[in-house]
Amino acid sequence: MLSAVKRFLIGRPLKSAALGEQKLNKLKALAILSSDALSSVAYGTEQILLVLVTVSTVAFWYSLPIAVGVLFLLTALILSYRQIIFSYPHGGGAYVVSKENLGVNAGLIAGGSLLVDYILTVAVSVSAGTDAITSAFPKLHDHTILIAIILVIFITLLNLRGVTESASILAYPVYLFVIALFVLIGVGGFKILTGQVSPELHPTLGTPVAGITLFLLLRAFASGCSALTGVEAISNAIPNFKDPAPNNAAKTLILMGSLLAILFSGITFLAYYYGIKPSPTETVVSQIANQTFGRNVMYYFIQGTTALILVLAANTGYSAFPLLAYNLAKDKYIPRMFTMRGDRLGYSNGILTLGVASIILIIAFKGETEQLIPLYAVGVFIPFTLSQSGMIVKWFREKPKGWGYKFIINFVGALISFTVMMIFFITKFTQVWSVLLFLPIIVYCFHRINRHYESVGEQLRLKAGEPAVLIEGNVIIVPVAGITQVVENSINYAKSLTDQVIAVYVSFDREDEKLFEQKWKSWQPDVRLVTLHSHYRSIIQPLTKFIDTVEHKAAESNYWVTVLIPQFIPKKSWHNILHNQSSILIRAFLLYKRKVVVATVPYHFQK
Numbered sequence: 001m002l003s004a005v006k007r008f009l010i011g012r013p014l015k016s017a018a019l020g021e022q023k024l025n026k027l028k029a030l031a032i033l034s035s036d037a038l039s040s041v042a043y044g045t046e047q048i049l050l051v052l053v054t055v056s057t058v059a060f061w062y063s064l065p066i067a068v069g070v071l072f073l074l075t076a077l078i079l080s081y082r083q084i085i086f087s088y089p090h091g092g093g094a095y096v097v098s099k100e101n102l103g104v105n106a107g108l109i110a111g112g113s114l115l116v117d118y119i120l121t122v123a124v125s126v127s128a129g130t131d132a133i134t135s136a137f138p139k140l141h142d143h144t145i146l147i148a149i150i151l152v153i154f155i156t157l158l159n160l161r162g163v164t165e166s167a168s169i170l171a172y173p174v175y176l177f178v179i180a181l182f183v184l185i186g187v188g189g190f191k192i193l194t195g196q197v198s199p200e201l202h203p204t205l206g207t208p209v210a211g212i213t214l215f216l217l218l219r220a221f222a223s224g225c226s227a228l229t230g231v232e233a234i235s236n237a238i239p240n241f242k243d244p245a246p247n248n249a250a251k252t253l254i255l256m257g258s259l260l261a262i263l264f265s266g267i268t269f270l271a272y273y274y275g276i277k278p279s280p281t282e283t284v285v286s287q288i289a290n291q292t293f294g295r296n297v298m299y300y301f302i303q304g305t306t307a308l309i310l311v312l313a314a315n316t317g318y319s320a321f322p323l324l325a326y327n328l329a330k331d332k333y334i335p336r337m338f339t340m341r342g343d344r345l346g347y348s349n350g351i352l353t354l355g356v357a358s359i360i361l362i363i364a365f366k367g368e369t370e371q372l373i374p375l376y377a378v379g380v381f382i383p384f385t386l387s388q389s390g391m392i393v394k395w396f397r398e399k400p401k402g403w404g405y406k407f408i409i410n411f412v413g414a415l416i417s418f419t420v421m422m423i424f425f426i427t428k429f430t431q432v433w434s435v436l437l438f439l440p441i442i443v444y445c446f447h448r449i450n451r452h453y454e455s456v457g458e459q460l461r462l463k464a465g466e467p468a469v470l471i472e473g474n475v476i477i478v479p480v481a482g483i484t485q486v487v488e489n490s491i492n493y494a495k496s497l498t499d500q501v502i503a504v505y506v507s508f509d510r511e512d513e514k515l516f517e518q519k520w521k522s523w524q525p526d527v528r529l530v531t532l533h534s535h536y537r538s539i540i541q542p543l544t545k546f547i548d549t550v551e552h553k554a555a556e557s558n559y560w561v562t563v564l565i566p567q568f569i570p571k572k573s574w575h576n577i578l579h580n581q582s583s584i585l586i587r588a589f590l591l592y593k594r595k596v597v598v599a600t601v602p603y604h605f606q607k
Contacts, residue, residue: 023240023241023242023243023245024240024241024242025242025248026241026248026251026252026255027171028168028171029234029237029240029241029248029249029252030174030252030255030256031170031171031174031175032170032171032174032315032316032318032319033233033234033237033240033252033256033316033319033320034174034230034233034234034252034256034259034260034316035170035174035230035309035312035313035314035315035316036121036125036229036230036233036313036314036315036316036317037227037228037229037230037231037233037256037260037316038174038177038178038256038259038260038263038309038313039125039177039230039309039310039312039313040226040227040228040229040230040260040313041181041227041260041263041264041267041285042283042285042306042309042310043128043226043227043283043284044070044224044226044227044264044267044268045063045067045224045227045264045267045268045271045284046278046283046284046285047223047224047226047227048063048066048067048220048221048223048224048268049063049271049276049277049278049284050223050278051216051219051220051223052216052220053277053278054216055209055210055211055212055216056209056210056211057203057275057277058203058207058209059203059209059212060202060203060271060272060275061202061203061204061205061206061207061272062209062212062217062220063220063268063271063272064205064268064269064272066217066220066221066224067224067264067265067268067269069221069224070221070224070225070227070228070264071261071264071265072416073225073228073413073416073417073420074228074231074257074260074261074264075257075261076388076409076410076412076413076416077228077231077232077257077384077413077417078231078253078254078256078257079409079413080387080388080391080409080410080413081093081231081232081234081235081253081387082250082253082254083391083406083409083410084097084235084387084391085234085235085238085246085249085250085253086246086250087391087394088100088235088238089238089245089246090238090239091235091236091237091238091239091323091327093114093232093235093236093320093324093383093387094110094111094114094232094235094236094383094384094386094387094390095107095108095110095111095114095236095324095327095328095383096327097110097386097387097390097391097394098110098111098383098386098387098389098390099111099331100390100394101389101390101391101393101394101397102386102389102390102393105443106386106390107386108333108442108443108446108447109382109383109386109439109443110382110383110386110387111324111327111328111333111383111446112439112442112443112446113379113380113382113383113435113439114232114236114320114324114379114383115321115324115325115328115442116379116438116442117229117376117379117380117383118316118317118320118321118324118354119317119321119354119357119358119361120361120372120375120376120379121229121230121313121314121316121317121376122152122155122314122317122318122354122355122358123358123361123362123365123372124372124376125310125311125312125313125314125317126148126151126152126155126311126314126358126362127144127148127362127365128310128311128313129151129307129308129310129311129312129313130144130147130148130151130311131144133147133307134147144366145362145363145366148362149359149362149363151311151314152314152355152358152359152362153355153359155311155312155314155315155318155355156318156351156352156354156355158170158315159315159318159319159346159351160342160346160348160351160352162346170312170315173305173308173309173312174309174312176305176308177305177306177308177309178259178263180301180302180305180306181263181266181267181302182262182263183298183302184266184267184270184285184288184289184292184293184302185262185263185266185267185270187292187293188266188270188273188274188288188292189266189270191292192270192273197273197274197291199273201273201274201275202272202273202274202275218419218423219423219427221420221423222377222420222423222424222427225377225381225420226376226377227260227264228260228380228384229376229377229380230313230316230380231256231257231260231384232320232380232383232384232387233316233319233320234249234252234253234256235249235253236320236323236324237249237319237320237323239323240319240323267284267285267288270288270292271284271287271288274287274288274291276288276291283306285302285303285306286303286306289302289303314358317354317358318351318354321350321351321353321354322338322346322347322348322349322350322351322354323347323350325338325347325349325350325353326338326339326347326350328446331450332449332450332453332454333446333447333449333450334446334449335449336453337349338350338353375431375432375434375435377424378421378424378425378428378432378435379435381417381420381421381424382421382435382439384413384417384421385414385417385418385421388410388411388413388414388417389410389414391406391410392407392410392411392414395407395410471558471559471560472557472558472559473498473500473557473558473559473560474497474498474500474559474560474561474562475498475500475502475550475554475559475560475561475562476494476497476498476500476501476502476561476562476563476564477502477503477504477546477547477550477561477562477563477564478490478491478494478501478502478503478504478563478564478565478566479504479505479506479539479543479563479565479566479586480503480504480505480566481505481566481582482516483516483519483520483523485603486566486567486568486603487503487566489566489601489603490564490565490566490601490603491503491524491527493564493601494564495527497562501527501528502527502528502529502530502550503520503524503527503528503529503530504529504530504531504532504543504546505520505529505530505531505532506531506532506533506534506539506542506543507531507532507533507534508533508534508537510533513531513533516531517529517531530546532546539582539585539586540585540586540589543586544589544590544593547561547563547590547593547596548593551593551595551596554595555595560595560596560597561595561596561597562596562597562598562599563586563590563596563597563598563599564599564600564601565583565586565587565598565599565600565601566583566601566603567583567600567601567602567603568602568603568604568605569602569603569604569605570605571604571605571606571607583600587600
């Protein structure tokens with residue numbers, strides 16, 4: 001039943017040989033790895049205007065030079081991550097770059113930041129998309145959390161079906177959004193050129209503004225840089241590309257950067273020229289579309305695709321989180337289960353973990369994740385800064401041909417990224433202070449997990465010259481609850497292994513104990529029976545005390561103790577709840593005892 005449901009939801013298992021078929025071409029990769037970056041166009045300009053409006057609407061002309069600064073940083077990041085793709089073609093992005101060039105702790109800070117950031121990406125994106133849905137249908141507002149959870153489950157299932165299948169479905173809304181914004185920018189630009197938009201709607205460039213400060217401009221710049229979230233995703237997901245993977249990833253990165261630059265520039269310019277003011281009830285993109293087209297089909301098409309891209313921006317997290325988790329798990333900093341591929345050849349444990357963590361976040365913040373956006377942004381600029389700094393160290397240490405040009409690109413990127421990160425910390429400390437708390441905790445947990453794996457490896461490793469532990473024999477203890485076919489099956493199996501078999505019966509009543517001993521002598525006279533009386537109606541306590549005594553005596557002669565637990569298996573799984581599962585409790589308790597082997601002898605019912 002469960003396997004049938006699983007197959008319906010995520011499809012038939014794929015053979016390992018089909019892994020090559022699950023690789024992405026450039027167009028599909030652009031859709032699923034750029035959705036986060038492209039969706040930020042919907043709110044990047046608005047974030048700038050929200051800061052400038054605190055001074056005056058006259059200050060809106062500063063949005064243009066600020067946008068130029070954001071584009072300058074975008075160019076530096078794109079060129080830098082292109083270098084990272086070719087220098088580290090196996091993926092890992094900021095984590096691998098920082099670890100190899102700045103040290104393990106720097107790498108773990110970058111990796112931990114990105115893991116948390118991808119969880120925030122899903123929670124924030126889905127919540128933003130849910131807000132767009134409930135704005136269109138106000139009656140659904142009371143069900144915001146439920147809608148967000150359903151959306152997360154849907155995207156999770158879609159990704160569990162495999163990278164190629166999810167990309168085929170998600171590519172359409174992403175490209176529809178790009179087309180919609182190109183049409184909006186094109187028609188808006190045409191109206192401006194033909195004089196259909198009054199030049200009096202906006203302040204003239206260079207107009208003096210009272211109260212404007214460098215600090216406020218830097219704050220607006222930092223807010224605008226929220227449009228750059230998701231830029232690093234492609235460098236993390238290089239293994240998902242078709243061969244030659246680095247070349248295809250680099251071309252996709254350039255294409256994403258170009259689209260992001262054009263769309264962000266166009267929306268910012270239209271917002272300035274139209275004199276758009278940020279409103280709590282209507283987004284900047286909605287106001288631009290309204291002034292350009294009016295409330296017609298094109299307006300609703302733009303709003304619909306914007307809502308879709310905001311939801312699907314979460315898919316960038318689903319594409320990058322599992323691969324980053326794989327790299328951390330491969331280096332033994334998080335559980336090894338994240339290195340395992342699922343039925344559809346994706347890293348399903350990473351996908352499921354991301355989905356569950358996002359749902360927990362949405363429930364904890366009741367679907368209102370606006371306060372997470374600064375945390376989300378600063379979580380991106382920490383690895384941005386570390387990866388750029390790591391590449392600076394790499395070029396300075398290796399000095400390859402033409403390294404000076406590469407060094408300058410990374411230096412500029414590191415400097416601006418660090419500046420933006422510090423502006424976030426200074427201006428929004430009350431919202432991002434938790435980064436300073438949870439990052440050290442995450443890094444500490446990484447090290448603890450790594451030490452555990454190193455300890456396990458040391459204990460499992462064969463050591464030359466160390467004498468092997470000899471086992472002279474085996475004593476088998478069979479806990480019995482009565483004289484049944486299940487017990488007979490276990491006793492016969494034990495007798496086939498050794499002649500040192502001890503049956504143990506725990507009784508709660510003295511009369512019952514004597515009666516059982518008499519029956520046993522006539523049934524299995526050649527098998528020793530030990531009866532234990534339990535004063536407190538506990539089976540495990542007297543049984544384990546007896547096993548400890550036998551184990552202690554057996555150890556003196558290099559004998560091991562095996563506890564053979566009889567267990568019947570009902571034909572139908574739901575029948576298990578109708579029976580007392582004592583065998584499960586005994587087995588769970590005994591597994592942690594040294595030099596005690598615990599085995600189960602199943603007896604299958606026929607009906």
